[in-house]
Amino acid sequence: MTEKPRAVSDEELHAYVDGRLAAERVAELEAWLAVDAEAAERVRAFQAQNRALQALLDPVLNEPVPPRLTETVQRPRRALPLRAAAAIAWLALGGIAGYALHDWRTPPVVTAQFAERAAVAHVVYAAEVQHPVEVTAEQESHLVQWLSKRLGKELRTPDFTPFGYQLVGGRLLPGDKGPAAQFMYQDSHGARLTLYVSAAGEGAQSSAFRYEEEAGTRVLYWVDRDLGFALVGELDRTRLMDVAHVAYQALNF
Amino acid sequence: MPNHPFEEHIPGLRRYARALLRDRTRADDLVQDTLERALNKFSLFRRDSDLRAWLFTVMHNVHVNQIRSASNRMVTIEYNDSEMTPARGGDVTALHDLANALERLLPEHREVLVLIGVEQFSYEEAARVLDVPIGTVMSRLSRARERLSILLEGGTAPQLRRVK
Structure with missing residues (x-):
């Protein structure tokens, strides 16, 4: 071999150390290490x-595990709330996990139907290629004014660009307590995220975030004063939660 | 009663917690908090994913929350100079120095070093556990290793102090 081996990147050095380097690159890297004493x-x-x-x-690993730790998992779950028990049963049946993230002891002020409506609206319109929205993001201020007027509440479009999602636009939808608004966002790979908003109804109280898996998608929903919000997408739960926190802050005014 | 599925992962969780906190009691407290939180959230665990990685994710979140609430937005890391003794003598001293050096790393550096070097997670898995992009895992790993080298070479590196 007369050719000088291809230079290696810092990342490849670490991958080699951790045994994570692609097999076909190992020999090349070892050839490089033979000539680069510093890298070696x-x-x-x-x-x-x-x-x-x-x-x-x-x-x-060889220490005896303290009994309090094994007892933690062996102890029967006292006061396992019915909702959680039901959710686990659903999971066992391969069903949909409906489970409140926080504070499951208080009855939800927005119902699972709200999450379901948001999920269905997401599934229907996020798949739409030609007409995903009624009003596009080019007319963002008109969109926000229009939907605010129809819902009778001041709305805003949260900025999800830190997560790579740009506003596509929005549409008006029928909700279970009157009109609902759907704002759609999209990332550079075409993955879509929707924010569904509708009036939460009389006597609604602000709630914690709740998580559901509905219609094959994931929903985080909450009530802030008199509006119900649902963020729907295919993101993993923790990421959805991060986005929801940003939405919550942007909409809590 | 059959063993709970979490049980076989407790030794690994204890090992990781010990890397994060060093003190045995505090580390086991972290394991216990992690198990309790994981039990409460078990219905959210996706059955097609890796239970071990999920438990480490829960531990990461519990740990980060504890750091945040303990420091109340300000993270200050200060070192005791008297502990900065270079490695000398047998293995016990070397391990003691390593433990000291590990403790002096930024928490996020300590995490990647141990998740990858000891817990043998792949870079992708570590990225999921820490909920950061894989590029961040790689850059943290690189900085963590350089930093650990400097600390182990005798503590000549500038004092590390971070205020967020």
Whole structure:
């Protein structure tokens, strides 16, 4: 081999140390290490770090587990709330997990029907190629004014660009207590996220975030004063939660 | 009664908690808080995903929340200079120095080092556990290893202090 081996990136060095480098690249990288003493030294140092960390921490595995920890998981779940028990039963049946994230002892002020409506609206319109929205983001101020007027509440479009989602536009929909608004967002891969808003009805109280899986999609919903909000998408739950926090802050005025 | 599915993961969770907190009692408290939170949220666990990775995710979240509430928005890391003794003598001293060095790393550096180097998670899994992009895992890992090298070489690195 007369050709000089291809240079390696820092990332590849670490991947090699961790045994995560693609097999076909290992030989090339080892050829490079043979000529780059400094890189070889770093590799040795990082491998030694992994071994030392294992030597430091692995003995914990051989310690007897404190009884309080095993008891925590063995103890029958006292006062397992009915809703959670029902949710687990549903899961066991391969059904939909309907489960409030926080504070499941208080009855939800927005019902699961609200989440379901938001999920169905998402599934129907997020799949729409030609007409995903009635009013596009180009007319954002008109869109917000129009939907605010129809719902009789001041609405806003939260900025989800930090998560890579741009506003596509919005539409008016029938909700179970009057008109509902749907704002649609999309990322650079075409994945869509919708924010569904409608009046929460008389006597509604602000609530914690609640999570449901509905119609094959994920819904985080909450009530802030007299409006119900649902954020719907295919994101994983923690990410959806992050986006929901931003939405909550933007809409809580 | 059959063992709870969490049970086989308790030793691994204890090992990771010990890396995060060092003190055995505090580390086991973190494990217990993690188990309790995981039990409450178990219905949200997707059956097609990896239980072990999910439990580590729960521990990460519990730990981060504890750090946040404890420091109330300000994270200050200060080191005791008297502990900065370079490695000397046998393995016990070396391990003691390593434990000291590990404790001096930023929490997010400590996490990637241990998740990848000890718990043997892939970069993708570590990214999911920490809920950050994989590029962030890679850059943290790189900085963590450089930083640990400096600390282990005798503590000549500038004092690390972060105020958020």
